[in-house]
Amino acid sequence: MQTEADKLRQALELYREGDLTRAEMLIEAIDFRELDEDLHVEANYLWGLVLTRRGDPLEAAHRFQSCIRMDQRFFPALDAWGNVLANLGDSRGAIEKYKRALAVASPEQSGHILHNYGQVLLRAGYVLKALQRFRDAFKRNPQSHEHAYMTGICYLRLKRTRGALKWMRTAVELEPKSARNHVGLGNARLAGKRYGDAVAEYERALEYEPAYADAHYNWAVALAEQKDYARAVRHCKQGLRINPDGFELLAQQAYCLRQMGAYDAALQTAKRMRQVIGHAGNADRKPEFLDVLVANEAASMRALGRNVQARNRLIEQLRESREPCPHSLAELRYHDLRRLPQARKFELTLTVRRERLPFSEEESALPPSYQRSYWVIASSLKEARRMVRELEPREAEIRFDADVVSGPKQSDVDQGVLERSPAIPED
Secondary structure, three states: OOOHEEEEEHHHHHHHOOOOHHHHHHHHHOOOOOOOOOHHHHHHHHHHHHHHHOOOOHHHHHHHHHHHHOOOOOHHHHHHHHHHHHHHOOOOHHHHHHHHHHHHHOOOHHHHHHHHHHHHHHHHHHHHHHHHHHHHHHHOOOOOHHHHHHHHHHHHOOOOOOHHHHHHHHHHHHHHOOHHHHHHHHHHHHHOOHHHHHHHHHHHHHHOOOOHOOOOOOOHHHHHHOHHHHHHHHHHHHHHHHHOOHHHHHHHHHHHHHHHHOOHHHHHHHHHHHHHOOOOOHHHHHHHHHHHHHHHHHHHHHHHOOHHHHHHHHHHHHOOOOOOOOOHHHHHHHOOEEEEEEEEEEEEEEEEOOOOOOOOOOOOOOOOOEEEEEEEEEHHHHHHHHHHOOOOOOOEEEEEEOOOOEOOOOOEEEEEEEEEEOOEEEO
């Protein structure tokens, strides 16, 4: 007769084989009263892993929590609980769980915890802190190409080309058959304007993984930087045949078409991108590419004489996005180009309060209350505040901080919003 421990072992085998339905059925059939107490933690942990992969994160988190109630030092459950919270968008909760896991795990057991911790920090925009976690993870497991690759990604984000090149080379040396590692090394080469070397890495990536659309995307970026837009478009199309929902490829294609003067074609490509981005993956990259998309749409509309529609598109994006949106800001400034004989640069901080709106398929909903800073070139503080107010939701209540940083007077400068910070939710 099959014991409860036998059921647990069989459920583990099914989980490893990917048969999640049968694994969950077996776990549910276990009579915990008949299961040895020292296996209760393992059973709840396995149950949580199965639920996570089956797409039930809240119930999975409950199982991991049960593990910690039984054994506060069971760090795998803390790590898995942190991963669930990170996927739910709760960065603070995830970080708290990773810290607790690191406090009880031994150094040789903590590499993957540090890696997960770094991923959350990187998604939240704390690149230097993420870099430290990935480097620490590599010190504890110097054979991990994953840790080396993510360290290289941080250096790329920081625009530190030499560091990126060093770590991406390490990732390739540790796992030379990884298409992703070769694309990472290609991107480090691209950051240093070594176009031929970059393309060689993208070619190697496609040799190892012909269906790796990201290689085509970065190859297109390299060509576009050299103003070879026609070939860049061809690579975008090759990548889209592999990944029809590749919004990054569509954004790059729209940009290249606009640069070629094919404005209607660029707008059609942008329309297709809007259709696919809602259900596409790579959620972390969507805000950046939506910003690129809107800037290209507005530039194409402006070139076609549709100035009012172009400006409205930019204002809509800037009002509803919690991100800095540097591309949309640059296009708006170009669209509203106005030369001032004298002006100052103002740094303004404001608090915004509004009712929470439902999530859009294309944009991240703003929090109901947040702070943001702007850097503006304007003839007066009043004018700077007017420009900033236009870029926040109409219905919102705006309160400008009394402290305003203003620079010296400048002569013969262009008016406009130069930069803004992300919207930081108020606790």
